[in-house]
Amino acid sequence: xxxxxxxxxxxxxxxxxxxxxxxxxxxxxxxxxxxxxxxxxxxxxxxxxxxxxxxxxxxxxxxxxxxxxxxxxxxxxxxxxxxxxxxxxxxxxxxxxxxxxxxxxxxxxxxxxxxxxxxxxxxxxxxxxxxxxxxxxxxxxxxxxxxxxxxxxxxxxxxxxxxxxxxxxxxxxxxxxxxxxxxxxxxxxxxxxxxxxxxxxxxxxxxxxxxxxxxxxxxxxxxxxxxxxxxxxxxxxxxxxxxxxxxxxxxxxxxxxxxxxxxxxxxxxxxxxxxxxxxxxxxxxxxxxxxxxxxxxxxxxxxxxxxxxxxxxxxxxxxxxxxxxxxxxxxxxxxxxxxxxxxxxxxxxxxxxxxxxxxxxxxxxxxxxxxxxxxxxxxxxxxxxxxxxxxxxxxxxxxxxxxxxxxxxxxxxxxxxxxxxxxxxxxxxxxxxxxxxxxxxxxxxxxxxxxxxxxxxxxxxxxxxxxxxxxxxxxxxxxxxxxxxxxxxxxxxxxxxxxxxxxxxxxxxxxxxxxxxxxxxxxxxxxxxxxxxxxxxxxxxxxxxxxxxxxxxxxxxxxxxxxxxxxxxxxxxxxxxxxxxxxxxxxxxxxxxxxxxxxxxxxxxxxxxxxxxxxxxxxxxxxxxxxxxxxxxxxxx
Amino acid sequence: xxxxxxxxxxxxxxxxxxxxxxxxxxxxxxxxxxxxxxxxxxxxxxxxxxxxxxxxxxxxxxxxxxxxxxxxxxxxxxxxxxxxxxxxxxxxxxxxxxxxxxxxxxxxxxxxxxxxxxxxxxxxxxxxxxxxxxxxxxxxxxxxxxxxxxxxxxxxxxxxxxxxxxxxxxxxxxxxxxxxxxxxxxxxxxxxxxxxxxxxxxxxxxxxxxxxxxxxxxxxxxxxxxxxxxxxxxxxxxxxxxxxxxxxxxxxxxxxxxxxxxxxxxxxxxxxxxxxxxxxxxxxxxxx
Numbered sequence: 047x048x049x050x051x052x053x054x055x056x057x058x059x060x061x062x063x064x065x066x067x068x069x070x071x072x073x074x075x076x077x078x079x080x081x082x083x084x085x086x087x088x089x090x091x092x093x094x095x096x097x098x099x100x101x102x103x104x105x106x107x108x109x110x111x112x113x114x115x116x117x118x119x120x121x122x123x124x125x126x127x128x129x130x131x132x133x134x135x136x137x138x139x140x141x142x143x144x145x146x147x148x149x150x151x152x153x154x155x156x157x158x159x160x161x162x163x164x165x166x167x168x169x170x171x172x173x174x175x176x177x178x179x180x181x182x183x184x185x186x187x188x189x190x191x192x193x194x195x196x197x198x199x200x201x202x203x204x205x206x207x208x209x210x211x212x213x214x215x216x217x218x219x220x221x222x223x224x225x226x227x228x229x230x231x232x233x234x235x236x237x238x239x240x241x242x243x244x245x246x247x248x249x250x251x252x253x254x255x256x257x258x259x260x261x262x263x264x265x266x267x268x269x270x271x272x273x274x275x276x277x278x279x280x281x282x283x284x285x286x287x288x289x290x291x292x293x294x295x296x297x298x299x300x301x302x303x304x305x306x307x308x309x310x311x312x313x314x315x316x317x318x319x320x321x322x323x324x325x326x327x328x329x330x331x332x333x334x335x336x337x338x339x340x341x342x343x344x345x346x347x348x349x350x351x352x353x354x355x356x357x358x359x360x361x362x363x364x365x366x367x368x369x370x371x372x373x374x375x376x377x378x379x380x381x382x383x384x385x386x387x388x389x390x391x392x393x394x395x396x397x398x399x400x401x402x403x404x405x406x407x408x409x410x411x412x413x414x415x416x417x418x419x420x421x422x423x424x425x426x427x428x429x430x431x432x433x434x435x436x437x438x439x440x441x442x443x444x445x446x447x448x449x450x451x452x453x454x455x456x457x458x459x460x461x462x463x464x465x466x467x468x469x470x471x472x473x474x475x476x477x478x479x480x481x482x483x484x485x486x487x488x489x490x491x492x493x494x495x496x497x498x499x500x501x502x503x504x505x506x507x508x509x510x511x512x513x514x515x516x517x518x519x520x521x522x523x524x525x526x527x528x529x530x531x532x533x534x535x536x537x538x539x540x541x542x543x544x545x546x547x548x549x550x551x552x553x554x555x556x557x558x559x560x561x562x563x564x565x566x567x568x569x570x571x572x573x574x575x576x577x578x579x580x581x582x583x584x585x586x587x588x589x590x591x592x593x594x595x596x597x598x599x600x601x602x603x604x605x606x607x608x609x610x611x612x613x614x615x616x617x618x619x620x621x622x623x624x625x626x627x628x629x630x631x632x633x634x635x636x637x638x639x640x641x642x643x644x645x646x647x648x649x650x651x652x653x654x655x656x657x658x659x660x661x662x663x664x665x666x667x668x669x670x671x672x673x674x675x676x677x678x679x680x681x682x683x
Numbered sequence: 684x685x686x687x688x689x690x691x692x693x694x695x696x697x698x699x700x701x702x703x704x705x706x707x708x709x710x711x712x713x714x715x716x717x718x719x720x721x722x723x724x725x726x727x728x729x730x731x732x733x734x735x736x737x738x739x740x741x742x743x744x745x746x747x748x749x750x751x752x753x754x755x756x757x758x759x760x761x762x763x764x765x766x767x768x769x770x771x772x773x774x775x776x777x778x779x780x781x782x783x784x785x786x787x788x789x790x791x792x793x794x795x796x797x798x799x800x801x802x803x804x805x806x807x808x809x810x811x812x813x814x815x816x817x818x819x820x821x822x823x824x825x826x827x828x829x830x831x832x833x834x835x836x837x838x839x840x841x842x843x844x845x846x847x848x849x850x851x852x853x854x855x856x857x858x859x860x861x862x863x864x865x866x867x868x869x870x871x872x873x874x875x876x877x878x879x880x881x882x883x884x885x886x887x888x889x890x891x892x893x894x895x896x897x898x899x900x901x902x903x904x905x906x907x908x909x910x911x912x913x914x915x916x917x918x919x920x921x922x923x924x925x926x927x928x929x930x931x932x933x934x935x936x937x938x939x940x941x942x943x944x945x946x947x948x949x950x951x952x953x954x955x956x957x958x959x960x961x962x963x964x965x966x967x968x969x970x971x
Binding site: 456457478492498500504506508510512518523525526527528591616617618620621630643645647648 | 743965968
């Protein structure tokens with residue numbers, strides 16, 4: 047099992063080498079090779095697991111040296127954070143790093159319990175590894191080409207692209223460590239690693255806005271880390287073990303000393319997966335170059351929070367924590383999808399839809415039955431692929447159009463066909479039947495009814511309507527006929543950017559078609575491993591039917607394009623009350639002058655914009671969390 | 684199995700006829716309400732036949748394909764419904780179908796068509812919650828999303844779902860684009876958005892649209908009927924009776940109300956869904 051330490055350590059090593067590598071070419075090559083090795087290692091690990099019949103593996107019982115290294119690294123991280131906090135005059139934030147480090151240090155050195163395994167690989171962590179390794183690797187490949195283009199357009203930003211790519215590698219290493227660790231101390235270390243990595247990525251451009259947003263991300267995530275560290279210390283003190291397994295078992299058995307730590311860990315997961323009231327850090331994260339957004343939104347960071355919640359699901363099901371987490375998830379799903387209606391900035395829509403989608407996953411985890419976790423796992427797989435594809439695509443579109451406004455994408459199918467098809471596939475993957483939204487809505491609806499949870503039911507029912515609204519109007523924009531001059535627009539996407547998109551688009555289609563198979567051979571056994579029973583909601587027959595539907599949906603944009611470019615007969619002007627000026631793009635106004643026709647979508651920014659409803663929603667979610675902790679403290683103390 | 688195949692074939696063959704007749708009756712009754720004689724009962728069929736024969740003129744060729752997709756998805760929805768399949772899946776395919784109508788209209792980049800399409804999207808978010816609530820209601824009362832099980836329940840679902848039924852009837856008006864919710868289109872081309880979503884559909888395309896509407900209306904009336912039917916075969920007669928009443932109600936509302944603003948429509952339909960369907964379902968959950 048040499049591949050496990052390789053996965054964790056190799057990205058760190060690549061990151062270190064990249065920091066000192068000279069020359070753009072060499073850095074690029076190094077990044078490609080590193081990403082390829084990581085993806086290959088993940089695939090090898092997956093293959094090995096298939097051969098080995100997926101028996102869960104427990105590794106590394108005696109890890110004195112590694113423990114010391116990790117503790118030293120934790121101190122280093124703390125020092126870096128403290129230094130940056132003082133440098134940028136945000137002194138209080140460093141407390142959020144110092145206190146947890148101290149708490150974990152004391153816990154570790156006073157801990158006298160038995161030595162346990164530090165690494166645990168089951169299907170869920172294997173799945174996470176595949177997502178991180180493959181999607182993350184593709185994003186890094188894309189980042190190499192993107193960053194050189196980025197620095198050509200943004201002369202004001204100092205070129206530190208080797209540092210940027212090194213951070214991406216670091217991030218991947220931390221994520222591997224996080225999903226593979228079964229020791230709570232290790233888990234916490236990698237948790238803090240991802241928080242700090244995202245902080246450094248967001249602050250990459252060092253502009254005022256980037257610094258502000260990066261510190262917001264930092265304090266929110268470190269706050270989660272603080273609560274997590276307290277939870278771990280409390281649990282270690284009472285249960286005399288540091289094993290994640292025992293932690294979940296204690297929770298599932300309803301041991302009173304486990305209630306508070308489970309709530310603490312769930313709270314930490316909420317900060318990481320950007321649920322309300324902590325959503326603002328993820329929205330602010332967009333100031334960084336696109337690959338970092340893609341990585342944060344799809345393969346890493348936010349998925350870490352969801353991963354933890356899935357792990358906790360057996361322990362949360364039916365408890366106060368579970369109910370409240372489900373409530374916050376459902377609420378986030380609804381209100382962020384409403385906010386997304388008001389956005390015309392493509393990346394902001396993507397960001398809000400990430401938060402919204404994560405809300406659904408969090409709700410699934412909070413309910414914590416096999417059926418909802420089945421839905422949640424599928425949602426996570428589809429979301430990782432399609433969101434990464436969409437971010438890469440919007441990034442490439444922005445480089446070409448010099449705008450990422452959805453209004454400027456009007457008729458994009460006719461001047462950037464390739465990018466549009468990718469975008470179409472990505473959006474279809476996000477909300478159209480049969481995947482993602484549909485199956486999880488299905489399962490979550492049923493679970494909400496079975497659990498007599500009227501609030502969650504209403505959130506899902508109304509949220510699904512608003513979700514399809516903002517995606518449909520985006521899709522409609524793409525396929526409309528262009529209303530502006532576009533002959534000067536040339537697709538300048540590089541090969542290294544196109545290839546990852548191709549792979550992800552193909553992966554998306556394959557996933558859709560193979561998803562009944564995937565459910566049978568992988569996700570259902572995953573649930574048996576977790577719960578002892580399967581959780582497939584839909585019969586195989588229905589799943590196949592959905593596959594037929596989706597194949598049809600995917601066929602639409604190419605055929606539309608084909609139809610409109612090949613056949614030229616009986617084409618007449620659009621109706622404009624008889625005042626067209628010869629084409630469909632302008633008309634005669636009341637002064638007799640020619641006026642351009644400009645078509646736009648509805649946004650209702652004044653009514654449902656972020657500025658209007660974010661703060662009340664945050665207040666509500668904060669209230670829910672405070673109530674949750676009050677109830678739990680009342681029960682335990 | 685054989686029964687469901689027969690009913691699917693019956694739906695595919697007979698739904699356009701039933702839908703066309705419904706429209707004929709609709710026009711006739713509307714005319715009588717306005718003290719006109721009105722067209723003959725079979726006029727909708729003559730119209731569609733003529734539309735199919737006319738020379739095809741359109742703004743973009745892609746529209747035909749998108750409308751065909753709309754038709755196919757709508758037929759799929761209805762077939763799944765009458766085959767007794769999963770009602771939630773039906774409704775999801777239905778919303779996919781509605782998306783294609785949106786695409787077919789927005790692809791033209793014609794101003795009236797685009798505004799109609801955008802408004803159609805607003806209509807979609809206005810009615811979708813109530814549609815899902817209806818599915819949830821059936822599941823709560825009959826313990827299954829499977830339509831054949833809902834239809835063979837011991838008691839008619841409507842007795843336990845009066846609020847959900849009322850909300851569903853309310854949003855059917857939106858779904859059928861009848862006044863006061865004819866927001867995305869209009870009965871007459873001289874209004875401010877011309878014909879809205881159908882402005883740029885002519886000849887064969889308009890015929891496709893009309894036939895799809897017939898399929899849709901039959902499907903929607905089927906859902907209304909599903910509220911009434913139970914394992915007793917005679918319940919199908921009362922279901923038919925309820926369908927007739929509901930359809931008449933739609934015609935009456937259509938003829939007696941003026942168009943609403945979209946924001947008011949959205950607020951009203953969500954409020955109705957929340958209050959009627961929401962409280963109905965909440966009570967069911969409490970007494971379960």
